[in-house]
Amino acid sequence: MSRKFFVGGNWKCNGTIEEVKKIVTTLNEAEVPSEDDVEVVVSPPFVFLPVVKTLLRSDFSVAAQNCWARKGGAFTGEVSADMLINLGIPWVILGHSERRLLLNESNEFVGDKVSYALAQGLKVIACVGETLEQRESGSTMAVIAAQTKAIAERVSNWSNIVLAYEPVWAIGTGKVATPSQAQEVHFDLRKWLHDNAGAEAAISTRIIYGGSVNGENCRELATQPDVDGFLVGGASLKPEFIDIIKSVTVKKSA
Numbered sequence: 334m335s336r337k338f339f340v341g342g343n344w345k346c347n348g349t350i351e352e353v354k355k356i357v358t359t360l361n362e363a364e365v366p367s368e369d370d371v372e373v374v375v376s377p378p379f380v381f382l383p384v385v386k387t388l389l390r391s392d393f394s395v396a397a398q399n400c401w402a403r404k405g406g407a408f409t410g411e412v413s414a415d416m417l418i419n420l421g422i423p424w425v426i427l428g429h430s431e432r433r434l435l436l437n438e439s440n441e442f443v444g445d446k447v448s449y450a451l452a453q454g455l456k457v458i459a460c461v462g463e464t465l466e467q468r469e470s471g472s473t474m475a476v477i478a479a480q481t482k483a484i485a486e487r488v489s490n491w492s493n494i495v496l497a498y499e500p501v502w503a504i505g506t507g508k509v510a511t512p513s514q515a516q517e518v519h520f521d522l523r524k525w526l527h528d529n530a531g532a533e534a535a536i537s538t539r540i541i542y543g544g545s546v547n548g549e550n551c552r553e554l555a556t557q558p559d560v561d562g563f564l565v566g567g568a569s570l571k572p573e574f575i576d577i578i579k580s581v582t583v584k585k586s587a
């Protein structure tokens with residue numbers, strides 16, 4: 334079976350309303366491959382989600398960058414999965430390393446969020462990845478396995494999850510993983526899924542790469558058999574995001 338190429342744009346905590354509208358206009362005017370070949374999802378900050386959802390072309394979709402781990406209530410500052418569903422937001426990014434590291438989100442907390450979000454009907458981009466120190470000490474796969482296990486223990490159906498492998502050392506650093514480094518981890522993660530979540534999850538779950546992806550380096554990364562797309566930070570705010578979407582054509586001919 335073939336997994337549909339997936340390109341996500343994580344805008345993080347960036348942009349004014351004017352800048353956001355400009356990015357949406359650029360995306361709306363771009364000629365890109367059909368949604369039969371590539372799924373495109375952009376993730377603005379919460380406050381811009383409704384306007385982006387309204388203005389964005391209908392073949393692209395939107396994601397929130399986080400949501401709360403259970404039903405709403407007395408949780409000041411949080412946004413619940415139920416609210417996202419209520420607004421027609423289909424996707425949410427969970428477990429991003431910036432939240433794991435800056436806000437001390439544990440593997441278990443991320444697992445709880447993924448489980449609750451899926452149960453409410455959201456689709457989830459779940460992020461995993463090791464720090465430089467962990468890579469250098471040889472624990473890359475152990476770290477990623479523990480992060481993924483906390484999700485696998487709480488979820489039985491993987492059909493609405495996209496796994497994003499985002500090595501922390503590659504995020505925002507300009508230090509992209511080499512195609513073989515990305516392929517190696519994606520292959521191992523798929524094998525882990527096979528052994529721990531079943532053959533179906535391993536075959537059909539898209540594993541996308543994130544960390545300093547740009548309009549140039551995306552093409553060779555896209556040729557790797559277990560790289561099913563990208564989660565893009567900085568470059569998703571620029572017109573080169575369109576080149577990254579177009580890297581699906583390299584994938585198809587690989």
Ligand SMILES: O=C(CO)COP(=O)(O)O
Pocket residue numbers: 343429499503504505506507543544545546564565566567568
């Ligand atoms: O964190 C990322 C996407 O979620 C990647 O960020 P950069 O593409 O800016 O390195």
